[in-house]
Amino acid sequence: MSEQPQFTIEQFYKYISQGKLMGGKCKKCGKIHLPPRPLCDKCFSKEFEWTQIQPKGKLLTYTIIYVAPPQFEQMAPYAVGIIQLENDLKIPGMIRDVERERIKIGMELTMQFDTSAVQSQWPQWPRYYFKPA
């Protein structure tokens, strides 16, 4: 069996480009890290296994961004939020394909994988976003 890919942010985004939301589960204490980390912040173990996280959750909070940095200026205004996933994990992301008025705390969202955004320079990470379930 080939060695497992390293538990890095780079590898997290490689999985995203395959349409998978993956976390690192500590083999010693069981804590799941999303994003994965090479060192468990609970027990300092370096032994992990990959675990797939359901790409869906509930909206905890959100904002509508009107003033954006240069690379996002053309998209503004856009919504971003923090989404509660399973296993007490949270992740921030854009919320798309929904009218602003329909965005509510507690709404169910699913993660979409947008691999078209990969650019030529570092970082060559794809993007993901959320839309109503």
Add this chain to the structure above:
Amino acid sequence: MKGKPLVSIVSAGLSKFGKLEGLYAREIFAEAAKEAFDRCPNLDPKKDIKALFVGHMGESYEHQGHTGATVADWAGLLHIPATRTETACASSGAALRAGVFAVLSGLCDVVMVGGVEKMTHRTTPEVTEYLAMASDFPFEQWHGITFPGLYALMATAHMHEYGTTEEQLAMVAVKNHHNGFLNPKAHMQKEVTLEKALSSRVIAWPLKLYDCSLITDGGSCVIITKPEIAKKYTDMPIQIIGSGQASDSIGMYERESLTSLIAAKIAARQAYEMAGVKPEDVDVAEVHDCFTIAEIIGYEDLGFCKQGEGGRLVESGETKLEGKLPVNTSGGLKSKGHPVGATGTAQAYEIYLQLTEQAEKRQVKDTKVGLAHNVGGSGATATVHIFRRE
């Protein structure tokens, strides 16, 4: 040990805050240093000052890093050890704490601490991008989350959980603009009405233009000494009796709470315990109002009110200049301005003026204990310092 002075402030300086066209950060810092030297004629800067710590957040603004040596030279302090501290918007709160350590170590009797940032020559999208560097890159910035956006996420959560209103947010702006109107060094010396604040353009809903601090140029410094020698330099030294600092996850999404800053709570607890004072003993405070919601959350984290009641505290008027606990008498980051690296020691400067009764039109009566609360980024760093009149 409780309440024992850690260090004494013998002088302080602040440049004019605002759009300082044609000036470079090192020149702005020199202006602040000059004021501190002039206030303290018994001090021989070249002979007495043994080290400099300077807060500075971003080298992107001027293509200039290595800020310690740069500003030491321009302040006339060539050859002293000079070190930059960087904890985003809490950079000079951390510089102050580094200075406290240097004096307490016994290695330095007199230390200058300060901060500087030159921002206004850049466009707003550029500044937005540079400020966002204080937040997590791979999961926040990469997905379009701006710095105001992070505080807006906290504001939405606070409104949802505690019923805090957009009007209460705007009241922070109205209050701080009133104070800034009375401060000749403030960036925006003008009163703002509640209606104007509420109808200003949206930056990151629910935060509008008047919920956001200003993009400002400025520099600040204080000179601290061993408490035993302070009287050599001034008749009115101000003691620092409590110092706290803590950190939290760089990514806001990983934190336990979206409505309070754990780092600020920990730093406050450390500082209060060291000082032997309680929140109700504080007579005047500078609370990090990078956004109006930050001041409201700051009240709660500092124990000025219960969790969730920050909105009602500002509404009660108790934190106005004539209230029971005046907050941000300088005008705060909101009206005095927020040259990020300079903010922590600019807060200390204001508390120094208040406790030495030099705050002129915005002077609060009978102040004995002051507090400064400085937050870096969206809360991954916080420092709290407690000051006392000798």
